[in-house]
Amino acid sequence: MDATDESPLFYLKSDTLGYNATGIYHPNTGEFTVLKGSQIRQDEMPGLSRDGKRVSLPQERKKLFDEFPNGILLRDFRYKKPSTAAQIVAGRSISGLDAWKDQAGKTLKEIFPREAQAYAEAEEATRIPETIPYCWLLAVKESQWQAPIEQGNWQYGSNVEQQLQKLRNIQPDDLVVLHWTKNSTLTHNDQTFPNVSTIYIKALGSVTQSANAQNNIEVDWFKIYDTPREWYFYSLPGALIWKIDYNHHKEKAYHPKLIDFIFHDTPQDIDWFRNQPFWQSRYGDSLETEEESPAVEQITLFLPEEEFAMFVRRLQEKKSIILKGPPGTGKTLITKHLAHALSPDVQCETVQFHQNFSYEDFVQGLRVNEEQKLALRRGKMLTFIDRANKLPEIPHVLIIDEINRGNPSSIFGEMLSIIEHTKRSLQHAITLAYSTEPTYLPANLYLIGTMNLADHSIAPLDFAFRRRFAFLELKPLFNETWQAYLKEKSKPEEHALINEIQTRLENLNLAIAEDTDLGKNFLIGHSFFTPNNPIDSLHQWFNDIVESELKPLLEEYWPHNIAKATEQTNKLSISVDVDSPTP
Incomplete structure (x- = not known):
């Protein structure tokens, strides 16, 4: 030395x-x-x-x-x-x-920061080519990023076949990005944008060994950020492995811009992204968009991030889930958010079950054609399967609204035996009624159903149907996020009423939950009181909803005790001549 x-x-x-x-x-x-x-x-x-x-x-x-x-x-x-x-x-x-x-x-980097920086820059220059055809984003929990870097690897800890196939496609010398995703508040040009999906980029690496039997890839993490870099808007929450192909979104420029940001330090054009159709209605310069409406209604879900992430994981793993809950808990809205959490390119279709909906409508059956002859017609399910097979890299989500209002076991028929995530391959194909061709559900097809638990007319689902779905329960969310959203939509002088509104709604739900004829399935959800537009008069808006929506519903809840329904309605109503009323 x-x-x-x-x-x-x-x-x-x-x-x-x-x-x-x-x-x-x-x-x-x-x-x-x-x-x-x-x-x-x-x-x-x-x-x-x-x-x-x-x-x-x-x-x-x-x-x-x-x-x-x-x-x-x-x-x-x-x-x-x-x-x-x-x-x-x-x-x-x-x-x-x-x-x-x-x-x-x-660490050596801490003791010799100047030399380490020079070394890191020289090392980075040898690793990052001028043209990058693709890279892989590998997710990690925010609290667990140290282990992959210290161990020089990344491990996929689940068994979703579609994700495992992506893992197998990662080859030595491929560039990878260690990151996590969560919502954050973006401040840009003196403007504040809440609840923006954000990718936190912690490290860049090069794969040195492809996946082994333990789903572990070896990675040389050649650039580690002390403070993670933040990329806003375009993200894929819930995806553990995400391939960013430079040419995949070239027409939209999402992928090229993300790759250039990650590897070439090109600044993100925040104004460009927030004014794209998907984000414009919530974050753009104008509330109106001439090109297209967002794929997902831009209303806050109020669902805790960790709970939403769990919903996404269950959808990825099980491929078939049902959201159940009382009326007004945002089931239909959340289905769309879950679908788009799989991929920004997701293809969705919605069908509603009802008592007259049949196997012939959903799968296939004989119908009279234009020539007044019986002909085999493919239903919603088979048509959607055809679409999914044509685009195997794109997730396809079939949303079944009010799945329990029909007879789901009868509507699915023999298709019920192949919707399990373990049977999404040709080897498990079956021959359907009226058909001779083998049929199976592709791995990129997902099912999301919704159930309104307060409907007395609906028969319980049978066990054979239940075991093929994961059931995720939604509850009324009159929480701080809901309060903050209501404040955004109302005038400051009426904000004091929001706590009062929350208290009255929670008291009503307590009375419903304790009623032996009702219970938690009949609670009042937050969607009743989640406005799309600004509110001129908060107390008047609230009273109008109570009178026109909750009063009729409560009278249905207590048809033989109208006095109780009236009592609960009166407890909700807010006097217009006081700022902070009490019950």
Whole structure:
């Protein structure tokens, strides 16, 4: 070691993987010496990255084991980069700037920030080509980003076949991005935009080994951000693996702009994105859009982020879910948000079940054609399957509103046996009535049903139907998010009424829940009191809804006790001559 470039001792150790090394960094040259006595990992991990190039078996490690079969070095070895030294020791892809630590636990990057920055920039320049045809966004929980970086990998921890296929398509040398997604408040040009979907980019990497049997890929994380970079609007919440193809959205420019932002530090054009049709009605310069309306109504869901993320996971895994809840809990709206959480390109179709809806309407059946002859006609389900098969990379979501108002087991017929997520392949195909061709549901087809639990006329679903769906319950959400939304729509001088409105609605729901003839399935949902437009008079708006919507509903709830329905209605009504009334 030169006297001019002395540094403290650095350590790299793992009892689990069996390595324990000591080294010295040379800031003048950027080189790193692994000192004699160091124990290097003995089992080989193919696909390591060296100087930005993938090799099947690092020659350096082979030479070391030829000379030291037990992996204990009997002399010093000097390498060009800290990462090369770390990978030789650890036997896996690993960032030397973050892995080598002094006795106090400080990383090499923290002790030599200037040299580390120069090294990182030089390393990045060798890794990022001028043209990037595609990359992979790999999701991680915000609280768990350290593990992939420290271990030099990323692991897919679920068993969704469509996502597993994406994982298998990730190849060595592919560029990957470690990130998480959540809503945030965006401040831009003195404007504030709440609840904007945001991608937090934590690290960039290059794949060194494709997925193994444990669904684990090896990654050389060559750029790690101390403060994650933030990308707004265009995102895919709930997707653990997302391929960004430069040409896939070239006409919309979403993918090219995202790739250039990630790898070439091109600033995001916030004004351009917020004025795109999908986001314009909520974040744009004008509330009107001439091109097209947003694919999802821009009304706050009020659903906690972690609960919505769970809904997305269940949809991805089970592929068939049913949202159940009392009237007014936003079931239909949430179905559309869930669909678009699968992909911004998702294809959706809605069908409503009712008592006269049949197998022939939904699957296929004989119908009289224009020539007054019986002919086989494909129903909603088979038609949608045809569409999904033509675009296998695009999720297709069939939304079945009021799924329990018809006879779902009869409507689905033999299709019921193949909607399970484990049977989405040709080998599980069946032959339908009136047909000779095999039929199966493709992996990119999802079913989302809704159920209104307060309808007395609906018979319970049978067990065979139930076990093929995941049931997710929605509840009234008169919470802080709902309050904030109501404040946005009302005048400041009436904001004091919002707490009063919330209290009265919660008291009504308490009375309904405690009624032995009703219960939680009959609660009043927040959608009754979620306005689309600004409110001129909050108390008048509330009283109008109570009189025209809740009063008739409560009279149906208590048909043999109109006095009780009237009493509960009167408790809701707010006097117009007071600012903060009490019941």
